[in-house]
Amino acid sequence: MVLDERLKQIFIELTSIDAVSGKEAPVAEYINKFIGNFGLKGFADGASDLSNGNSGNMIVEILGGGEHLLVAHMDTPRSTARLNHQFHQDRITSDGTTPLGVDDRGGLSSILFALERAVRDGNLKPCTLLFTVCEETTLAGSIYYKPAPAVKYGFVFDSYLSPGNFVSETCGAINFELVVRGVSAHAGISPEKGVNAIKIAAEAMAGFPFGRIDEVTTANIGIVKGGTGTNVVCDEVHMTGEIRTDFTHHGEEIMAKVISDFNKVCEKYGGKLESKHFWDFLPYSVKEDDKPYTHFSKIAKRLGLNPSPKKSMGGSDANSLNVKGIKTINLGVGAQNPHGNDEFILYKDLKMASEIAYQLLTTEIE
Numbered sequence: 035m036v037l038d039e040r041l042k043q044i045f046i047e048l049t050s051i052d053a054v055s056g057k058e059a060p061v062a063e064y065i066n067k068f069i070g071n072f073g074l075k076g077f078a079d080g081a082s083d084l085s086n087g088n089s090g091n092m093i094v095e096i097l098g099g100g101e102h103l104l105v106a107h108m109d110t111p112r113s114t115a116r117l118n119h120q121f122h123q124d125r126i127t128s129d130g131t132t133p134l135g136v137d138d139r140g141g142l143s144s145i146l147f148a149l150e151r152a153v154r155d156g157n158l159k160p161c162t163l164l165f166t167v168c169e170e171t172t173l174a175g176s177i178y179y180k181p182a183p184a185v186k187y188g189f190v191f192d193s194y195l196s197p198g199n200f201v202s203e204t205c206g207a208i209n210f211e212l213v214v215r216g217v218s219a220h221a222g223i224s225p226e227k228g229v230n231a232i233k234i235a236a237e238a239m240a241g242f243p244f245g246r247i248d249e250v251t252t253a254n255i256g257i258v259k260g261g262t263g264t265n266v267v268c269d270e271v272h273m274t275g276e277i278r279t280d281f282t283h284h285g286e287e288i289m290a291k292v293i294s295d296f297n298k299v300c301e302k303y304g305g306k307l308e309s310k311h312f313w314d315f316l317p318y319s320v321k322e323d324d325k326p327y328t329h330f331s332k333i334a335k336r337l338g339l340n341p342s343p344k345k346s347m348g349g350s351d352a353n354s355l356n357v358k359g360i361k362t363i364n365l366g367v368g369a370q371n372p373h374g375n376d377e378f379i380l381y382k383d384l385k386m387a388s389e390i391a392y393q394l395l396t397t398e399i400e
Contacts, residue, residue, distance in 0.1 A: 037126075037381040040150070041388055045126070045143040049135040052115045053108060055171040056087035061108040061142075065092050065165055068146055072153045076163075085167050085174035092165040095182070100160030102326075102399055103188040103360065104391060105176075105351055106141035107169035111373045127378040136379045137372035138169070141191030144367060144384065148391035157396045164188075166351050173315060176354035187326045188362030189394055190352045195366030197386040198339030200330060201346045202363055203319040204353060205250065208277040208285050210311035212296055214238070214260075217304075218269035228267025229304045232260055235271040238299040242275075242292065250280040252347065253288065278347055280317050315349035318356035325399050326363045333393040337386065365390060 053061045062078060069076055078090035092108070114135040120127045128134045145163065152158045162185060166175030169192070193201055214235045219228030235258070243253045253275070260271030277292075279285040293309050300307045320327050327343070334341035346364070355362040368383025 037385065038147075041143065041147045041384065044147050045139065045384065046119060048139040048143050048146075049114060049117060049119070052113055053110065054113055055109040055111070055168045056085055058087060058108040058167045059089040062089045062092045062165070065094075065108075065146070069094055069149070072150065074153075079179065081167050081175045081178040084178045085172065087167055087174075089167055091167055091175045091179055092163075094163040096158055096162065096395075097160040099162045099182050099184060100398075101184050101186045102394070103162050103164050103181075103185060103355070103362070104145050104394055105164045105166065105188055105190040105355070105362075106145055106192060107138045107166045107175065107351060108142065109168055109170050110135045110137065110139070111170040124382070125378045125380045126384075128375060130375050133373065133375055134377040134379070136369040136377045137194070138192045138367075138369065140367045140369045140379050140384060140387065141365075144191055144387035145391045147388045148395055151388075151392055152395045155396075159396055159398050161395060169351050173349065173351060173354050176351035179354070179358075181358060181360060185360060187329075187399060188352065188355045188360045189326060189330065190350055190355070190362060190364040191367050191387060191391065192350050192352075192369075193346075193364045193366040194369050194372050195344060196368045196383055197366050197390060198334050199342045199344055199366040200363045201350070201352065202321075202327060202343035203280075204315075204317055204346045204349060205278045205280050206282060206285060206317035206353070207314045207349060208289055208311050209314045210275055210277070210289060210292075210309065212273045212275075212293075213308040214271045214273075214296070214300060215306045215308065216267070216269045219267040221265045221267050225267055229269070230267050231271040231305060232268045234299055234303050234305045235260065235273060238296045239273070241295050241299075243288070247288070251278065251284060251288070253277045253292075276314070282313070282316065285313075315353040316357050318353055318362075320356070320361055320363050324361050326361050329397075329399045330363060330365070330390075333390060333397070336393065337389055339386070
């Protein structure tokens with residue numbers, strides 16, 4: 035399949051910009067210049083106050099802004115510096131030494147190409163474009179975003195799924211940090227004077243519900259740090275982890291039990307526990323009679339696609355927007371193997387994602 039040269043150019047230009055989370059300013063500048071070429075204006079909000087980055091979200095309100103959003107994020111999870119594009123018979127890749135940046139420059143390219151086409155065709159409808167910051171790290175952009183009162187629905191272009199598939203529901207995720215505090219002592223001369231935080235943490239972690247707890251819940255401790263020397267009874271161990279589940283009350287119950295279990299082991303050996311946790315993102319579920327679901331289904335069928343709702347155990351800007359009362363789904367753009375050096379996107383998927391964006395830019399939600 036031959037990729038449209040203009041779409042290819044936009045994708046190359048965007049993926050060539052090195053802009054990880056918190057460093058999105060060059061992408062925002064690109065978008066501003068791009069839309070300015072055909073008389074549109076955008077503005078940056080104050081999301082940088084939350085993200086501590088160098089740019090806010092870029093917002094483009096078309097014909098008053100309408101009632102629906104098209105969304106893509108401006109950051110990449112890893113640097114694309116020294117990216118060398120490879121154009122194969124059916125796909126675009128890097129040369130394997132860097133990521134391609136397809137997450138989410140694939141979605142961003144699709145929207146901008148479709149926007150340029152819709153302006154040229156003269157059939158833009160009212161809508162708002164939202165280009166967010168720090169999606170890959172904290173969702174700070176979409177968390178900060180303050181929607182206009184008229185905005186009711188959203189379409190995020192940020193799923194690895196192929197076009198036609200869309201994420202209609204996700205779990206939520208609790209992030210937590212546990213700190214076990216013991217007492218240091220010389221491990222050879224007077225170990226009995228110490229309280230070994232590693233021993234406490236190890237026994238407590240042995241009872242942690244690692245892995246899949248049930249059909250809708252997983253738990254993990256992914257980072258463990260502690261110790262200063264082989265001859266020192268360790269007095270401090272830090273553990274960082276997460277709990278993912280469809281139900282907030284279930285997540286809170288599991289978190290409370292984890293803290294209780296760790297406290298019991300600490301008390302057993304004379305240690306102390308410090309803990310903190312927060313919801314990184316909350317679950318959402320968009321039903322088949324909700325407008326984003328029905329509107330996208332009509333568009334997909336019009337384009338010869340089979341609209342297929344999926345559940346995801348990952349989070350995106352769609353989670354933040356749903357929390358704000360904006361019914362939002364995350365659309366497949368075909369950004370495959372995201373975050374790895376083997377990322378790729380098929381020409382047919384990039385083209386179809388731009389067709390979907392074009393339809394969303396040129397049709398009103400019924």
